[in-house]
Amino acid sequence: MEKINFDQLQEELYHEKLPNGLNVYILPKKGFNKTYATFTTKYGSVDNTFVPLGKTEFVKVPDGIAHFLEHKLFEKEDGDVFQQFSKQGASANAFTSFTRTAYLFSSTSDVEKNLETLIDFVQEPYFSEKTVEKEKGIIGQEITMYDDNPDWRLYFGLIENLYEKHPVNIDIAGTIESISHITKDWLYECYNTFYHPSNMLLFIVGPVNPEGIMNQVKANQAKKDYQEMPEIKRQFEEEPLHAAKKKQVMQMNVQTSKCLVGIKALHVDQQGNEMLKNELTMNVLLDLLFGKSSANYNQLYDDGLVDDTFSYDYTQEQGFGFAMVGGDTSDPEQLAARLKDMLMAAKSAGSISEDQLERAKKKKIGAFLRAVNSPEYIANQFTRYAFNEMNLFDVVPTLENISLQDIQSLAQEMISEERISVCQVVPKGK
Amino acid sequence: MIAVSEKITEMPGYKLHVIETDKYKTNTIVWRMKAPLDKENVTKRALLPHVLQSSSAKYPTTTALRSYLDELYGATLYVDLAKKGEYHIISFLIEIANEKFLSDPSPLLRKGFELLTEILTNPHKSGSGFEPGTIEKEKRTLKQRIQSVYDDKMRYSNVRLIEEMCKGEPYALQVNGEAEDVEAITPENLYEYYQHAFSEDEMDLYVVGDVKEEEVKSFASELLKFENRTPKDTNGRESNQKENVHEVKENQDVKQGKLNIGYRTNIKYGDPDYFALQVFNGIFGGFSHSKLFINVREKASLAYYAASRLESHKGLMMVMSGIDNNNYDQAVKIINEQMEAMKKGDFSDEELTQTKAVIRNQILETIDTSRGLLELLYHNVVAHTEINLDAWLTGMENATKEEIVAVADKISLDTIYFLTGTEAGK
Structure with a gap:
């Protein structure tokens, strides 16, 4: 042991x-x-x-x-x-x-x-x-x-x-x-x-x-008699890099519309430290772009396009990955357009300062401390990390090492019109 | 014995509760304000904490305030509203890192206190009211928050059950207020209400973490001072018991029917038979070994979820299950049979022991989280009791079969609410 x-x-x-x-x-x-x-x-x-x-x-x-x-x-x-x-x-x-x-x-x-x-x-x-x-x-x-x-x-x-x-x-x-x-x-x-x-x-x-x-x-x-196991063979069809569909609108029995904008991830073959770095960099980027202290979030909130259901998230696993941002909205069309513009604008260098990055990293480090108060979080996340050859306890040192350059090159590479898609739920009959 | 020591101190206008523990890597500060639920103020109360947490005089924009929180290692600040019995409770919650786990050792707890003080006592004003832009935005968000209940059918059907069951009682009011009362709120009348609430509400400050009581006391007495008051009580027994069971079916475009059943338990937190009621609920529907789960889900295959829960300060028990629109009669019949079985004492010693073990486990797990611990401790504020966790565990452990059957006898079915798909409604 x-x-x-x-x-x-x-x-x-x-x-x-x-x-x-x-x-x-x-x-x-x-x-x-x-x-x-x-x-x-x-x-x-x-x-x-x-x-x-x-x-x-x-x-x-x-x-x-x-x-x-x-x-x-x-x-x-x-x-x-x-x-x-x-x-x-x-x-x-x-x-x-x-x-x-x-x-x-x-x-x-x-x-x-x-x-x-x-x-x-x-x-x-x-x-x-x-x-x-x-x-x-x-x-x-x-x-x-x-x-x-x-x-x-x-x-x-x-x-x-x-x-x-x-x-x-x-x-x-x-x-x-x-x-x-x-x-x-x-x-x-x-x-x-x-x-x-x-x-x-x-x-x-x-x-x-x-x-x-x-x-x-x-x-x-x-006590249990397990035979040695050959490697498991899984098969996945080849997946294009671009989004399959640009948009989908679903009519449902709701009173408030919903809108999510997604980006299909690159580098979904990563494992280990490379994946950890990529995933955390993406999370910091999303925080900078859409966190409650961001200019983007406050503009959308001031304009009445989002409320407290607004959220963003990044998922990466072997073979697939996506970033998502959005929530309930009074105007799903305008919110989709604005979010897409904000994403595209993030590609250009210089929109994020060192100070902002340092704050965003501090925020993530504090969030990690909060998370490890929870035994559930530790067990579930440790397992997920281990299955991807990462170590949960490398999160803080990896975060500390993210540079402005890392953020900018990820934004530059990841955000791309053909990998962006929109999904909306609207009240029936609208 | 459970090692939870809650140290309570009378402070000017509020009570300070300190729980010292080295379990966590963060410290939690919670400010709670409680007042009787009433139609006139419920919507203002629902708006007020959202206005206060969006900016302050020192941090006049959300961006400024939220950037400062990020700077404090992502301290969280959020607000919450709850109904407990006939009371409306506002909470402000700050969770802040304990610097001993950070490479930067500058102390953070005092900053957390200063921030709470700023949010509570130094709002962003304009003239004799709050800043109007903030009020406009937060009114819009509040309307959307009220409206969104409709879109979550599990929550919607629970809200509708309470509305139907408690019609005419303050408890029927919604926790986020009433949509039609939002518009009339102005920066001025909300500011007036803000002053009113801080002079009349019952207020409690909880601090949980690796802190020193003396230090917390000195922060609190230096920063947070209010006028003393005598908190308002509700008469607490407003309950419109019905002669006959009230049955309500509502048609909507849903694939799954939502069955929600309300009972009056006629027992509240602090009553001598409250612990027996907890055990009753556990055997009846609280867990995955309970009668509802076994009979509605496992045996009849009617549902994915079938459970009951208590509202401890109002004396209600609610059953909820998601079923096929066509299985209403069968599901109601099975649920009624389980209640009959409870009234007849038709449960085994094994079910009794098992339930007590699981409840004990649930309570011990709950107090592993700072929020869960505060929820349990706050029961004593709402009910004006001094029941510690050991008394709670012992009381439950000692509940006998006879006492549980006696509890069952006090429980009466009040309202059956069914949200059903349009097909079945035709």
Whole structure:
């Protein structure tokens, strides 16, 4: 077990890679009541074309299956794992993103027992035809719930605009039609391919004794007979650099219009420090352009084009990435035009000063301190970073090293008319 | 024993609450103001904190103020409005880095206090009112904020349930005020209300973090001084109980129906049976092992979510579930059956133990975050009680099956609200 110290943050992290390939990380947090643990596989909604374990040909699986699998893993022959956790005073949950599926619990007592339950339930699937059918009703209602949610529709609408081939353009939960094709055999095929320990990461954060916890995990894994796993083969169609669609307008049952402008990212093949630097630089750039202290934000607010729902965000993963900015608006056309102008103007050098950059970096450093108050943030983000060969605790030093030159060249390169797209939700009949 | 020590000091016009802990890398400062909910002032109260946080005399534009916050290592400043029982509560929240985790060691806590003081007591004025441009912008945003509830159907259906259920009671007022009352607000009458609120509201200052009580006290007594007052109380028992169950169906263009059911628990925070009510809610619908989740979702496959929650100071319990438009009768029937089962004491010792364990866990987790801790502690301000967290945990632990059944007997179904797709409405 290696121990890594982060002196400035006064944190220490313990790590070991087990013989079966599982990466285990433990971050002791004194003073907290809660222990939070996530067990995550590098498998999400975009992994829909791959060579199943033991086979040689690529298959394409039904949309929404990674998320369906996440639901079904909680069900066992003798009942529901939620019950087991709550008997042990824990609360359990799971989520599926584009690139990850995470199972988690938090508890303030019986941590060892709950950890054992977490590892075992994820590593002992039980799928049956009957329970698969029953789940279709429940997930069907989850899908319908999102269908009525204008912010979700807007977000996915924009991704559809940006991406033509890449499966990031498919809703994580799939559709009622696509999940109707899911069978227990499909679930086992996905499970066997993606849930090998060498494709997973276990993170435990809380008032724990790292040696004891690590020994427990090792003993648990030593009892299980995992064969060495060949490398997983995923397939993605070639994706053009430009946005697939310039614009989409959706009519919905709303009273307030919404508008998001997106930029399709470049360099989505990056990993490690290069990716960390790129991602943080992009985040600082967006803060400078659209943060509450920016001239742009204040002009838009003064002109009545945005309100407090206005936000911006950058996402980058292997194979896809996008920046988004926008929110509720009284005039979606004008807001789209203004945001596009502001983005294009940011390409020209000299619009950002050293002082502004220093402030923006301070703001990000403070935000990072706030974030690491949260065990959830640490576990989930650490895992995401690790799957992309980055280290969460490199954030502050990397931020400190961003120069004005970095910001300007990224703006110059990234912002480009043919990679920009607009998505709007407007009231029906307008 | 849980190690939370809340040190309370009477200050001029407010109470100071200091919670010293070295758990966090930031310090949190929260200013709360509480007054009875009423139609006349609710919209002004909803606007006021947004006006105050947008600029001040020293930082006369949002850009100036927000740039200063960025400079303070991205200190956050935001405001929040809440209804607790028949009270309307305004919060100002500042979270600021603890410099011991930064490479730059200049102290930040005092700056946080100075900033709060500036926001609360030195607003951007013009003549005898607030700066008119700010008022115009914030009125526009407030209207949009009120309107946007309609677009979030989960929230909308909850608001509609409360409107229908509590018609004629102050609790039916919306937390962000009433759209039709925004226009009449002027820079002058809002300024008058601002002075009124700071002289009559019950005010509390909370500071959580790796701080020294003495230092916090000296900052507070130097910077924040107000007139003493006797806070206004509501009579607190305004409740229009109905003879019959009120059933409301509303048609809209939605794919998923939203079923929201309101009950009167007739029990409030501070009542002797409040802890038994917490356990009741846990067995009935609070968690993923509860009767609602198991029967509506897991057994009948009708919903993705089916849960209940309490409003502790008003004495309400709300059930919410998203279901297919055609499954209304079946869902209502199943939910009613679960309530009947509770009234008959039809729950096992295992369900009881399990629920207590999960609630205990939930409370301990809540106090791991500074905001969660403040929410729990603030209950005592609203209810004028002095229940510490140990008493809370013990009270819940000791709740017996008989007490829970007695609680169930006090609970009455009041209103069933269903937001349904146009197809089913035809």
